[in-house]
Amino acid sequence: MVKIQDDLYEAVNADWLKKAKIRADMPSTSSFTDLYLSIEDDMRSDTEDFAAGKKETPDYLKNFVKLYQLANDWSAREKDAKDQIKSLLNRLEKVESFSDFSKQAAELDLDGYPTGFSFGVEPDFKQADRYIFWVGEPSTILPDTTYYADDNPQKEPLLKAWTQTTLQLLAANGYDQEQSDQIVKDAKAFDAKIAKLVLSREEQSRYYKNYHPKTIDQFAAYLDTIDLKNYVDSLVGRTVDKVVLSSERFWNSAAELFTEDNWPVFKNWLLADAVAVFSSYGSYDLFKQAGSFGRILTGTAQAPAPARAAYALAHSQFGFLLGDYFRRKHFSPEAKNNVEEMIRKMIAVYRDRLQHNDWLGKETIAKAVNKLDHIAIKIGYPDKIPARFLERTVDPDKSLLENSLKLSRQEAQFYLSRWDGKVDNTEWVMTPDTVNAYYDPQTNSINFPAGILQKPFYDFDRPASANYGGIGAVIAHEVSHAFDTNGARFDEKGSLNNWWTDQDLKEFEKRAQAIVDVWDGLKIDGAAINAKLILTENIADLGGVSAALQAAKGSSDFSAELFFRTWAEIWRMKSSPEYTKLLVSIDVHAPNKLRANEPVKNFQDFFDAFGIKDGDKMFRPKAKRVSLW
Structure with missing residues (x-):
């Protein structure tokens, strides 16, 4: 004892x-x-009762219940999502160059696509009562830069697991073996480059050091393949004069990443991410596949039950x-x-x-x-x-994916609309x-x-x-x-x-x-x-x-x-x-x-x-x- x-x-x-x-x-x-x-x-039990009509749903929860009903209708998800996911991926496939991507980047971002750019509006470190435009870094496949060290025993097994998961998702969404292999190969190659540049978790933890203000022209000058000024202005809907970088190291090397020669590799990196994002709205089998790498990372034995996931x-x-x-x-x-x-x-x-x-x-x-x-x-x-949550509506005649992407876009636009405004301390x-x-x-x-x-x-x-x-x-x-x-x-x-x-x-x-x-x-x-x-x-x-x-x-x-x-x-x-x-x-x-x-x-x-x-x-x-x- x-x-x-x-x-x-x-x-x-x-x-x-x-x-x-x-x-x-x-x-x-x-x-x-x-x-x-x-x-x-407890909350899910009440939600199920609301959805089944066993309890009267409070007015302010009615749109939540509608979304839950769509999320828990797995047969409809299986029927609707397959073509919708393919359509979403096709939109990304049709982007043929950085010039083309640059014109569409803001709309892709708002429509829920991964773009590789972590943009947002948050309070200014130096003037906490005002919102400013923040520029983060792309995410890596593995959880931290330390995982990419040659002597890290988890590196290869986890990359192998991610490869298998992504290949399964691509195959389930209509890609043939040759296409899938190329997408995964390119995604890992681009990811390996990113991992050498982004901040480690330890560096991120000292966040008071991660404040690097730039004029919009200084920021735009980092790349000539993507019009960063237009991207930012299009997101906000106004002319932005200044941004804050969380890291200068990544952006000082960004021009070496976003080259015309790297377009096919970058595009496949986006596709590998997008197929996982959108697949989570599909059938229960597709949902489970989309979450399998996360479960491998955490040692979780099985996916949540359908009702819990919904x-x-x-x-x-x-x-x-x-x-x-x-x-x-x-x-x-x-x-x-x-x-x-x-x-x-x-x-x-x-x-x-x-x-x-x-x-x-x-x-x-x-x-x-x-x-x-x-x-x-x-x-x-x-x-x-x-108020924004009370004002949002769910359309039962549209699919889960359509409703979810609409709601996510509304949330993104709410945060972006706060740029240059006074911070809401409540x-x-x-x-x-x-x-x-x-x-x-x-x-x-x-x-x-x-x-x-x-x-x-x-x-x-x-x-x-x-x-x-x-x-x-x-x-x-x-x-x-x-x-x-x-x-x-x-x-x-x-x-x-x-x-x-x-x-x-x-x-x-x-x-x-x-x-x-x-x-x-x-x-x-x-x-x-x-x-x-x-x-x-x-x-x-x-x-x-x-x-x-x-x-x-x-x-x-x-x-x-x-x-x-x-x-x-x-x-x-x-x-x-x-x-x-x-x-x-x-x-x-x-x-x-x-x-x-x-x-x-x-x-x-x-x-x-x-x-x-x-x-x-x-x-x-x-x-x-x-x-x-």
Whole structure:
């Protein structure tokens, strides 16, 4: 029997780990996924009743139900989609040159085709209250640039799996063997070139560095084969004067990629992507084939059942409406008020910790407190359902694919229409039924959907120490993101702005490096941890536990044991070996077991609660303990 003194995570979760089973259509089971699936099952059950006429459908859900009915009519999908998918692919096949592509690029983009260009409208890092045009990078076949290293044992097996999957999809959509082989060969050749240029996940994780403003003429000058200015202006519907690149490295080499000689290779790369995108709207067999590479990546045994797949598709278009239905059914005003009070306490704790900080100067402390006092708090759900979702309609006389592409185009045009406008700070990124939370540095806000405000994270009726060890630590985690190595670069208004003195910033970076050093060399199931990739989340976990623990001590029935046990419970997880490897490679969060075990080693309260002493595996000497906030 494992003791807490040797492994908090294993000891607390022993019974659960022994009994928990990973569903065949999932790559893992965890506190997060179990809660997510229970919410989904509940919402899907009601959706099926609405669709069958067993329950009266609320007016605001009627178009969602129509889309669900289309998505779940698999015989109609099989009948309609085959010719429609072929027609969509034929449109791409008829594009004969970069000149031709350049004229059609914006319309192809809006119509749901992959174009290789990641364009969008988002808040400006330097002026957070205004929307600006952002230019990202193309995606690679494999999840990260590190997979393309010659010594990565996953590279060839995964590329082989992608090849087999794509060949099957092409054959199912009418391509002969010779055509399919050429498309796949060219797609992999172009992908290999891209992989040498795009940012790695580690580089992406330091997003405060990924801001490179250019005039539209400077951007257009990167390529002479594609009229980038016309592409951008056509998307927005107005004349755009400036863009922001997330990476200069890719664009400095773009002219070598997008050459006339490379047109056939680029076109086949697009076709290989498009056949997977559009096939997911087809028959159930085609849907399964389209998702098979993703399941290989994650070690998921089988595709979701037809009804579950249909619900997920409909939810992807009308999730905020479903989320509002969920919160009406499950999230009480009392729970919202209680969580809001916990957040106020957590922010008060953070304010106290900043004001009594012993390594920051007074000037930096004042600015940090000012930023903390400007954090916007969003709990449960938006005050209003976004109007665009209420205005969208589904036509039952048209196919699933036609309706889905129309809805996706409307969503794309909504985001593009915001260019050069004032940022909407009331907007939520996550739907209310999401089991997650987030800090948004550009609105300087913390956001807690109703979905995560349930057991095991939160329960209105249980002791405060348990809630602080669960949702309390999650709340403080999100607050801590305002002061992690990314968030700390943004000011109280959400703009990228250095508000630190040189000396304080140097000390901050020194302490952040100490956290990297503690994590460096750790492994999970034999896979080495990238301590730089997960730094921001580790800072947030450490700050979250610290602030939540201090807040919990203010409750009349404080129990350190209950606090730390709950903390370990919320991170319980079982996953496939493939999914573990994937997460270690690309996830900015540490593996769950390490998230449970590593932060607590820095707190004397933890050692005192469980009698942990030198020689125990969970013990860390004072000289090696780390703290930031």
